[in-house]
Amino acid sequence: MRDQGRVRLRDVSADDIALIDAWDADPVLKGEFNDFGQPPHSIRQDFEAGKIVGDDHGLLVVERVADAAPIGTVSWRAVHYGPPPDSRAWQIGIALVPEGRGQGFGAEAQRLLADHLFATTDAFRVEASTDVDNIAEQRALERAGYRREGVNRGAQVRPSGRHDLVLYARLRTDP
Ligand SMILES: CC(C)(COP(=O)(O)OP(=O)(O)OC[C@H]1O[C@@H](n2cnc3c(N)ncnc32)[C@H](O)[C@@H]1OP(=O)(O)O)[C@@H](O)C(=O)NCCC(=O)NCCS
Incomplete structure (x- = not known):
């Protein structure tokens, strides 16, 4: 779908479901900053209902171009700062x-995702929040x-406690 050299973003296929479900079920694969201590949630039902990508959310596979291996996922959901x-x-x-x-694949994938969302929707702002300790x-x-726009204090609870998040955004008009 979107290709910028070393990674591309592509739609989830039926062959990806078991893999993505396994990633979600494994706290080590998921990583401490994405672990909210909740039971794993299969994407199978959404896939079969055609709801992996919708009007207010979406999920794409990050694929390594060199060997076409799926190496992760990117996702998005709507947040509203006023009327849509x-x-x-x-x-x-x-x-x-x-x-x-x-x-460096994470940087490439997130640049591609913002490009994709600006190209396919009217959104003016694509944002990301991450733990103040998630330097990578x-x-x-x-x-x-x-x-970088600022810190949302005490915004997120994970099994390790309550955490401050750093807010980042890319605007449609940014260089
Ligand atoms: C976070 C994540 C997407 C970053 O993508 P990545 O491809 O691994 O990151 P990069 O290789 O581009 O590294 C980014 C930079 O952080 C640095 N870095 C990596 N780990 C680091 C660490 N533990 N401490 C300090 N710097 C670190 C790298 O050296 C690199 O620096 P550079 O830009 O000066 O070269 C990826 O590591 C990941 O999926 N982690 C687990 C899930 C997660 O944390 N998701 C985000 C939740 S909000």
Whole structure:
């Protein structure tokens, strides 16, 4: 679908369901910053209902171009700062498997996702929140063209406690 050199974003296929479900069920693969201590949720029902991508949310596979291996997912959901559609923004998420981390793929995938959302929707703002301690994600977002906007104090509860999040955003008019 969207290809920027070393990774591409593509639609979820039937062959991906078991893999994505397994990633979601494994706290190590998911990573501590995406682990909310909740029971795993299969995407099978949404896939069969054609609801993996909808008007207010979506999920794509991050595929390594070199070997066409799926190495993670990116997702988005609507957040509203006022009446839609003008004040609707996309909040994105990402999770790469451990073997896909630390090589710059996260920055590429999140740049591609913002490009995709600006190209396919009217949204003016694509944003991402990440733990103040998640330095890899903060660096990846900066390299992907997102700008740091501030800290949302005490915004997120995970099994390890309540955490501050850093908010990043890329605007349609950003360079
Ligand atoms: C967060 C994530 C998407 C980042 O993608 P990535 O491809 O691994 O990141 P990169 O290889 O581009 O590394 C980004 C930068 O952070 C640095 N970095 C990586 N791990 C780091 C660490 N533990 N401490 C400090 N810096 C770190 C890298 O050196 C790199 O720096 P550079 O831009 O100066 O080269 C990926 O690691 C991941 O999926 N992690 C698990 C899930 C997760 O945390 N998702 C985000 C939840 S909000």
